[in-house]
Amino acid sequence: MNTYKIAVIPGDGIGLEVVPAAIEVLDKIAVIDGSFQFEWTYFPWGCEYYLEHGVMMPEDGIETLKKFDQIFLGAVGMPHLVPDHISLWGLLIKIRREMKQSINVRPAKLLAGLESPLKNPQNFNITVVRENSEGEYSDSGGRIHSGADEIAIQNAVFTRKGTERAMRYAFELAKNTKGHVTSATKSNGLTHSMPFWDEVFNSVKKDYPEINSVSNHIDALAAYMVMKPETLDVIVASNLFGDILTDLGGAIMGSIGIAPAANLNIEREYPSMFEPVHGSAPDIAGKGIANPIGQIWTGKMMLDFLGHHEAGTRILNSIEKTLASGIKTGDLGGTSTLADVKDAIIKNL
Amino acid sequence: MNTYKIAVIPGDGIGLEVVPAAIEVLDKIAVIDGSFQFEWTYFPWGCEYYLEHGVMMPEDGIETLKKFDQIFLGAVGMPHLVPDHISLWGLLIKIRREMKQSINVRPAKLLAGLESPLKNPQNFNITVVRENSEGEYSDSGGRIHSGADEIAIQNAVFTRKGTERAMRYAFELAKNTKGHVTSATKSNGLTHSMPFWDEVFNSVKKDYPEINSVSNHIDALAAYMVMKPETLDVIVASNLFGDILTDLGGAIMGSIGIAPAANLNIEREYPSMFEPVHGSAPDIAGKGIANPIGQIWTGKMMLDFLGHHEAGTRILNSIEKTLASGIKTGDLGGTSTLADVKDAIIKNL
Numbered sequence: 001m002n003t004y005k006i007a008v009i010p011g012d013g014i015g016l017e018v019v020p021a022a023i024e025v026l027d028k029i030a031v032i033d034g035s036f037q038f039e040w041t042y043f044p045w046g047c048e049y050y051l052e053h054g055v056m057m058p059e060d061g062i063e064t065l066k067k068f069d070q071i072f073l074g075a076v077g078m079p080h081l082v083p084d085h086i087s088l089w090g091l092l093i094k095i096r097r098e099m100k101q102s103i104n105v106r107p108a109k110l111l112a113g114l115e116s117p118l119k120n121p122q123n124f125n126i127t128v129v130r131e132n133s134e135g136e137y138s139d140s141g142g143r144i145h146s147g148a149d150e151i152a153i154q155n156a157v158f159t160r161k162g163t164e165r166a167m168r169y170a171f172e173l174a175k176n177t178k179g180h181v182t183s184a185t186k187s188n189g190l191t192h193s194m195p196f197w198d199e200v201f202n203s204v205k206k207d208y209p210e211i212n213s214v215s216n217h218i219d220a221l222a223a224y225m226v227m228k229p230e231t232l233d234v235i236v237a238s239n240l241f242g243d244i245l246t247d248l249g250g251a252i253m254g255s256i257g258i259a260p261a262a263n264l265n266i267e268r269e270y271p272s273m274f275e276p277v278h279g280s281a282p283d284i285a286g287k288g289i290a291n292p293i294g295q296i297w298t299g300k301m302m303l304d305f306l307g308h309h310e311a312g313t314r315i316l317n318s319i320e321k322t323l324a325s326g327i328k329t330g331d332l333g334g335t336s337t338l339a340d341v342k343d344a345i346i347k348n349l
Numbered sequence: 350m351n352t353y354k355i356a357v358i359p360g361d362g363i364g365l366e367v368v369p370a371a372i373e374v375l376d377k378i379a380v381i382d383g384s385f386q387f388e389w390t391y392f393p394w395g396c397e398y399y400l401e402h403g404v405m406m407p408e409d410g411i412e413t414l415k416k417f418d419q420i421f422l423g424a425v426g427m428p429h430l431v432p433d434h435i436s437l438w439g440l441l442i443k444i445r446r447e448m449k450q451s452i453n454v455r456p457a458k459l460l461a462g463l464e465s466p467l468k469n470p471q472n473f474n475i476t477v478v479r480e481n482s483e484g485e486y487s488d489s490g491g492r493i494h495s496g497a498d499e500i501a502i503q504n505a506v507f508t509r510k511g512t513e514r515a516m517r518y519a520f521e522l523a524k525n526t527k528g529h530v531t532s533a534t535k536s537n538g539l540t541h542s543m544p545f546w547d548e549v550f551n552s553v554k555k556d557y558p559e560i561n562s563v564s565n566h567i568d569a570l571a572a573y574m575v576m577k578p579e580t581l582d583v584i585v586a587s588n589l590f591g592d593i594l595t596d597l598g599g600a601i602m603g604s605i606g607i608a609p610a611a612n613l614n615i616e617r618e619y620p621s622m623f624e625p626v627h628g629s630a631p632d633i634a635g636k637g638i639a640n641p642i643g644q645i646w647t648g649k650m651m652l653d654f655l656g657h658h659e660a661g662t663r664i665l666n667s668i669e670k671t672l673a674s675g676i677k678t679g680d681l682g683g684t685s686t687l688a689d690v691k692d693a694i695i696k697n698l
């Protein structure tokens with residue numbers, strides 16, 4: 001029996017509600033499977049913690065987390081109380097960076113029972129591999145002059161190592177999908193970073209002659225996500241482009257409350273972190289009406305990364321069955337509560 | 350009688366077909382209106398020109414263009430013959446820069462008779478104001494090291510002048526729309542440029558207390574374009590974000606072949622340039638099947654900028670009437686030719 005030690009950070013807002021729900025589902029699938037179990041350790045870090053202690057997590061927080069197998073995160077942010085740059089860079093992005101979670105993976109898949117805003121959605125199943133450690137999010141830059149003459153500069157830094165790692169991961173993934181990789185570029189407008197990105201892509205793809213590949217400009221690719229998502233398979237994108245494409249992925253699925261995400265340390269040197277795409281949604285927090293599916297599906301991604309694909313598939317099937325039976329929260333046009341949805345998913349496992 | 354001297358650059362691919370069609374429409378509306386006429390001067394610049402002369406336009410090209418009232422451009426690019434960075438930076442982006450066309454305006458509007466890929470599109474009417482001279486497209490950056498250690502850096506440069514100009518233009522526009530401005534930001538990830546962008550936005554909006562305004566992160570905003578476009582009105586965005594949002598605008602309208610664009614020198618010191626969002630589409634060029642509506646609607650934007658709003662509205666109404674009557678090119682699911690569509694639009698004027 002494998003025992004996985006998981007650090008749980010529910011975070012803020014609806015994170016406090018959807019995380020326990022997802023944990024119930026994960027504990028249940030562990031019992032059904034019988035070959036593994038979870039040991040959950042909760043950390044009350046986030047904006048409330050910040051308001052009390054002046055930091056989003058304790059100074060030795062990163063060291064503490066390193067002792068765990070994986071991290072299961074809810075959502076971070078209470079913009080009306082704590083500025084985003086503090087809450088995100090003090091917790092979410094800090095963990096991504098310090099744990100070298102350099103790959104972010106997010107699926108976008110047409111689920112039975114979900115209402116896509118698209119008129120005639122074909123059966124799309126997209127996986128976005130996002131470079132998660134550098135690029136546009138390099139936090140490098142500054143300002144000069146003041147008043148009317150003020151200038152702000154943001155530097156995007158792309159290393160061959162980081163770029164190539166994301167691309168290889170995408171090509172490896174594509175061996176088990178439809179065998180197609182699309183690279184999101186913008187070399188016609190961003191004349192230094194993206195020609196480099198293209199060069200690395202063209203060199204990496206030579207090692208995968210069996211995989212089809214193409215480069216599309218991010219503007220056109222965003223349009224394709226809406227017009228013909230069924231033609232896409234694995235997409236590899238920079239930090240910013242991946243961010244935009246995965247929210248679009250949530251949109252075409254029918255709700256951002258649905259989309260899961262994994263921040264992976266693919267070298268397995270440090271724990272990886274699993275967190276849904278949605279935010280803390282302060283407006284609906286505490287009411288028991290938040291959609292727990294993003295967090296539950298995120299749990300499925302953690303199972304996959306731990307090698308329990310069958311258990312993971314079972315969760316996704318149960319989510320689809322639940323949705324198809326009409327048990328949905330308000331964001332999906334239903335009237336069910338968080339607890340209704342969670343209970344149905346457990347029953348359908 | 351006003352006579353407008355227009356420099357015409359059909360450019361490459363389908364530009365050579367859709368530009369003459371749009372000019373026929375514009376000449377017709379001039380006759381109907383009776384208060385103005387056009388004098389068109391053609392310039393055969395583009396990739397063919399490059400293959401012959403080694404440059405996309407003659408050395409004194411910019412000086413030549415300055416003598417005209419406006420520039421009417423088709424499309425630029427033949428990626429299989431001329432690399433994009435040469436064709437675009439040698440013509441399209443060069444003109445945008447040297448003519449100080451610092452504002453790019455692109456509407457996205459649900460047109461009667463068009464099939465949006467959205468299931469239940471409400472009556473959206475969005476105008477994206479894009480900063481067109483700097484930001485992520487600053488062409489500043491470089492590389493260090495080589496091989497496995499290579500690093501590429503792209504610098505995005507935002508000046509207060511350029512940022513504020515785009516924002517003020519957006520707020521002025523909103524006085525004649527639904528009175529709502531959305532700023533596309535990403536200050537939670539891009540920690541130098543976008544907090545600056547937000548600061549400028551928050552200061553400019555104080556001068557427009559009658560206009561509603563909000564800042565949305567680009568990832569969420571891209572999702573809103575798909576999930577609730579009818580809630581959007583004027584959007585102000587950086588060069589890159591505007592590029593992405595306007596292709597999404599084309600997508601939700603039903604075709605990128607439809608979307609028009611204006612590159613404006615709002616100070617009217619140099620000519621502005623009017624060019625559709627779509628590219629040169631080499632795959633369908635020369636067959637007489639390209640959709641001329643993007644170029645014709647672009648002509649309407651030129652009329653608006655020249656102050657002929659009634660004539661402009663007449664063109665847009667005629668486009669809608671033509672589409673509603675089922676006369677459409679293949680990209681819109683129809684079987685009509687370019688000439689059919691153009692003739693119908695002229696008839697419906």
Ligand SMILES: CC(C)[C@H](C(=O)O)[C@@H](O)C(=O)O
Binds near residue numbers: 626
């Ligand atoms: C061709 C390219 C450089 C251009 C841009 O990104 O500005 C195009 O996508 C556009 O939007 O006009």
Ligand SMILES: CC(C)[C@H](C(=O)O)[C@@H](O)C(=O)O
Binds near residue numbers: 538568
């Ligand atoms: C909150 C924000 C910094 C974050 C990002 O852009 O990475 C979020 O949008 C995401 O995609 O996880």
